[in-house]
Amino acid sequence: MKIKRRYFLGLAGLVGAGGLLSLKGCDGFSDRYTEAEAQALIAQKAREQELSGSGPFGPQRYQGYRGLADLPWYEVNEEGRLVMVDDSVPAAIDVHAHLGMAMLFAPELDLQVRTPRVEYMLDCDATDPGCPLDLDVYINANFSEAALRRLQLLTVSQLFWGGGAAATHTIPNLLAEMDDCRIEKAQILPIAWDLPFGDELTAGWMREIDKAQARSRLLIGGSVVPGDPEAPEQLRAQAAAGVSMIKLHPTMQRFYPDDAMMAPIYEACGELGLPIIFHGGRAGIEPEMTHKYALMRHYEGAIRDFPKVQFVMGHAGARDVDDVIPLAQKYDNLWLGIHGQGVTKLDQLIREVGGDRLLYGTDWPFYHLAATQAKVLLVTQDRPDVRYAILRGNAERLFGL
Secondary structure: OHHHHHHHHHHHHHHOOOOHHHHHOOOOOOOEOOOHHHHHHHHHHHHHHHHOOOOOOOOEEOOOOHHHHHOOEEEEOOOOOEEEOOOOOOOOEEEEEEOOOOOOOOOOOOOOOOOOOOOOHHHOOOOOOOOEEEEOOOOHHHHOOOHHHHHHHHHHHOOOOOOOOHOOOHHHHHHHHHHHHHHHEEEEEOOOOOOOOOOOHHHHHHHHHHHOOOOOOEEEEEEOOOOOOOOOOOOOOHOOOOOOEEEHHHHOOOOOOOOOHHHHHHHHHHHHOOOOOEEEEEOOOHHHHHHHHHHHHHOHHHHHHHOOOOOEHHHHHHHHHHHHHHHHOOOOOOEOOOOOOOOHHHHHHHOOOOOOHOOOOEOOOOOOOOHHHHHHHHOOOHHHHHHHHHHHHHHHHOOOO
């Protein structure tokens, strides 16, 4: 019975990642998730739209990812690719990227092929001109209901029939885009879904990276199933194989970060010197039934009780960014991945947290690598030391590079 329940949760996690399981309030409100917290997310979305363009950087709106060529650091080359043309920009280290997924019934992907273009999961370059891209809002606020429905279908296809956009999320495509954008290294982050088969992203992506002889540029990430009694031993094996960071995703894997069952995982990561990157906060497009797991107050117990572990809050808390700032001010072992945040919020993070624990991440292939890079460049035009720290220096310290 336990196995069946865990299989169901793994399946629900993957399907729900695309929003297919969009159940609302299915568990009701409790001390873990209050009505006030649900209303706060609604208010945040409305306030963000109202204030867009009124911050210190003014309106920052472009036509698709290619439209970022309007900024002084980029051009669109003869092949129609957005490329970095400013050699003074520090070569970056991306701490948050993925490869194409094919799981459960989906046929295996060929991650070694180069395709004419990358089809991003949220693809602002799918049309010409591209979709309106506002750099002063949380990134997924830019996408229409139709684009979000496409994301749902792409997620389900990775589970059942494969192909489609995921077939373009390959190692050569990622490396080519990294070259375009002056990104030296990228941390590849799998998720352990707890499916009965076809759930080997950590080992599978490691094999593919080795096949491509790309370890010098692609840092190998790992993941384990929350609450799995074998997780500590799996972490030791992953560390021995060269894994440099562990990905845990409370909303997809359906767990509270401060649950006591997580202690063996945190203890093992502390012993092994493995940083943990959490998906942090509510993005606002995932199933509402998962929001309860991602509130910032549920992360504090782990960060407080396991000071030997370097925790990274992915997306800097997403739409709950204002709640992550006090945690980062309080705990030196908490780093913030900045992917998704708009330029005004990024500026706030630099001012209130400081630039020495902020990490550049892109969430590729959901978005183009430059979508976050452009925000860093805008916000740090007169802050060269902070620019270097965010794009590169902080990741060097975190990974010991």
